[in-house]
Amino acid sequence: LYLFPLALAQGLVPAMRARGSGSIVFITSARALRPEPGFALATSVRAATTTLALAVAREVAADGIQVNVVAPNYLYSEMYY
Numbered sequence: 079l080y081l082f083p084l085a086l087a088q089g090l091v092p093a094m095r096a097r098g099s100g101s102i103v104f105i106t107s108a109r110a111l112r113p114e115p116g117f118a119l120a121t122s123v124r125a126a127t128t129t130l131a132l133a134v135a136r137e138v139a140a141d142g143i144q145v146n147v148v149a150p151n152y153l154y155s156e157m158y159y
Contacts (some may be wrong), residue, residue: 083127089135091143099142104131108151124149 095101109117110125128147135145148153 083130087130091134091138093140096142096145101144101146102131102134104128104145104147106131106147106149108149 087102090100090102091096104127106124106127109121110128113121128149131145131147138145
């Protein structure tokens with residue numbers, strides 16, 4: 079499950095390179111900017127996905143492929159708090 083962003087990129091990039099264009103959007107969160115006790119795994123996975131996106135973006139930019147991250151900040155939720 080946690081390798082999905084990497085597997086997704088590995089699966090999509092070859093076809094996008096052959097086409098000469100494409101976009102990948104990773105959905106993570108801003109949790110890594112303000113980690114909370116009890117959420118170490120979730121925080122680490124989201125931070126890793128953001129870093130993966132930056133690395134992939136640098137590798138594929140010359141091939142016309144755009145990589146972005148959408149990382150929403152904390153939202154108030156009765157269930158969460």
